[in-house]
Amino acid sequence: MIPKNIKRVHILKAIEEIDKEGIPQGRKSKKFVLAYKQKYYPPKYVISLANKYANNVELNSSTFSGGQETNRFLTNLGFQILEILSSKVESVTLRKMDKKKKGKRRHNERCFECKRAIKAMLEKIYGQVKVNYQFQISTKPDDYRNTPYYTNLKEIYSALQNYRGYNNFVKSHILPHCDFFVPDPGFIVEFDESQHFTACRKITLSKYPNNLELGFDRVKWIKLCEKINARDNDPPYRDEQRAWYDTLRDFLPIIKGLKPTVRLFSRDFQWCSLNSEIRSDVKRFETILKQEKQWININIKIREDLNPTLARIVITKDWSGNIDLARRVLEGICKIWPMGRKVNFLITCGGFITYNWPSFIPYTDIGDNKFPNQNTLNLLVEEGRKNVELLLSYSLRQKLKEYAKYITIGVDTCKSKISRTQNYISEHHIELVFLIDLETGNYHWAGKSYPTANQEKGLVRINDLQTHFFNSEFGKVMILGCHDLTIFNPRSNATAKGWRKRVKEEFKELSKKEKPSIVLHHPHTTDSINIWAASWNGLRKLLPTIKEYASAGRYFNENKPCRSDLLNVLLKTKLGNTIDFII
Incomplete structure (x- = not known):
């Protein structure tokens, strides 16, 4: 058993000793590492050493268990534990730690290791990657005269010439090399450092045709x-020269029949901190690529009832919660909103946007995540609100208020898995919903109070059940996170024990007292008509005051086909008339 008086300060002293003295033979880890300041340490040996600083003796490794016991102890102290994919982490990363600690160098965007890390990540995901690959295509715009994109290229080239009067800035006849080329499925990745972000580059980006597919956010660039x-x-x-060459690389998909060009900004992330042999790092890089690559041209379909009062966004693909993509979805909806229609509420899915867990909030500050420290909870809510403000700029809010009085935004902290009943999520996270008055900008927040059994160890739960209710001019509103709806599922009454049973009973009693007439539900996924059917039936039976409700969400099942037809899912997850924006 690990002594309970070992504190974070003792762990840090143990790490410091390892940096100085190295790791003895036989004490290296085979399955997990403790990640701290871009270095990796064997968790069990760290605790053995930490005990020396807490209790004056190194803890015998036979007196406590590795794996779950050790990892849970360290994560509760705010440390990150990573799973090793192969022995390479031990043989490469930990061997480096055996050496004497060298002086620290400040990281900068020209770090050579960053590009090496990106290459390793791409190889891990896609296999073959070609570095500094050169496509044999011309840099002269007139060589594209007989192509459908000649007019666009000529206009961009002329704009660069006219900017400062340099007419002959193209010196190479063949496009210079690209940073990375991934032959299968066929796309390039460019690593853009600060020198790429110039007035000339803005000119070129501003003149791209709307149908040019890009693997990055043009507005952000x-x-x-x-x-x-x-x-x-x-x-x-x-x-001018650099902006033109970057333009040709962005046009490569239509010139050479490739997938959209992906661009990564050097300052967005300390890329050299990623290790291709650590599963969570690979997953994180995949998420970043998805954010840059997915849905450049957003296709939105509409299903509309007569006289709708609710509208909802239903996403039919994977979704990372990227704010730029979310903003583009909302902008796109404004462009195609049915003429003459204005609804009371526009609903988004759970995790419509996500943000990283704030570095200034140690996990230890949460306390019991089922009954979290209120000050810590307030900080997490405030960070969520700031991200909602980033999403809903003043100009976007002005557009949206023409079509809806209120909008709800599902806001999660980033996590490795989507919130589904079968997904075990032990990492600390929070799931919030913000309701925003689009005319005034005022907001009301709620959050998940009834987690799935597989996430209850990590979710920072919302104890204040009153936050789920909001008084609007259209009637009393009940705001539910995804699994909150199962509070009303009669099948779970017999299995709910302890605090879960108390929450169910308290929520039901409060609901009967508040008498809501509108329910806004924010699931993360809904791919079957059966997921919420019993819960909706139980809610309507308990609360006859309910006049209308709707679930937004993702009609998506990773690696599997959806279990029910989309139209049936839409019809079975609402009461009343809606506009459904299907992404």
Whole structure:
């Protein structure tokens, strides 16, 4: 058993000793590592050493267990535990830690290791990756005269010439190399450092045709050009030249029949901290790629009832919660909103946007996650609110208020798995819903109070059940996170024990007292008509005051076909008339 008086400070002293003295033979880890400041340490040996600082003797490894006992103890102290994919982590990463600690160097965006890490990640995911690959395509716009994209390229090229009067900035006849080429499925990845974000680059990006598929957020890149506004005057026309070559790389998909060009911003992440042999790092990189690659052209279909009062967004693909993508979805909906229709509420799915767990909030500050520290909870809610503000700019809110009085935004902290009943999620996370008055900008928040059994060890639960109710001019509103709806499922009454039983009973009693007439539900996924059917039936039986309800969500089942037809799912998850925006 691990002594309970071992604290975080003792763990840090143990790590410091390992940095100085190294790891003895036989004490290296085979399955897990403790990750701290981009280094990896054997968890069990760390605890053995930490006991020396807490209790004056190194703890015998036979007196406590590795794996779950050790990992849980360390994560409760705010440390990160990673799973090893292969022995390479031990033989490479931990061997480096055996050496004397070298002086720290400040990381910068020209870090060579960052590109090496990206290459390793791409190889782990896709297999073969070609570095500094050169496509044999011309850099002269007139060589594309007989192509459908000649007019666009010519316009961009002329705009660069007219910007500062440099007419002959193209010196290479063949497009210079690309950073990475992934032959299968066929796309390039460009690693953009600050010098790429110039006034010239903004000019080119602003003139791209709307049907050009890109593996990055063009609006974000334009804003970075405005913010960084880099200048490279060696030679004097270098900015024009670089912007033109980047343009041709972005047009490669239509020139060479490739997938959209992916761009990664050097400052978005410390890329060299990623290790391709650690599962969670690979998953994180895949998520980043998805954020950059997915849904560049957003296809939105509409299913509309007569006289709708509710609207909802139903996403039929994987969804990462990227704010830029979420903003594009909302912008796209505004463009195709049915004429003459205005609804009371527009609903999004659980985790419509996500944000990283704030680094200034140690996990230990949560206390019992089922009954969390209120100050810590307030900080997490405030971070969620800030991200909602990033999503709903003033101009976007002005557009949306023409079509809806209120909007709900599902906001989660990032986690490795989507919130589904069968997914075990032990990492700390929170799931919130913000209801925003689009006319005033005022907001009300709620959050998940009834987690799935597989996430209850990690979810920061919302204890204040009153937050689920909101007074609107259209009637009393009940706001539910995804699994909150199962409170009303009669099948779970017999199995609910302890605090879960108390929450069910308290929520039901409060619901009868509040008498809501509208229910807004924010599931993460709904691919079957049976998932929520019993819960909706139980809710309507308990609360005859309910006049309308709707679930937004993702009609998606990873690696499997959806179990019910989409139209049936839409019809079985609402009461009343809706506009359904199907993404």
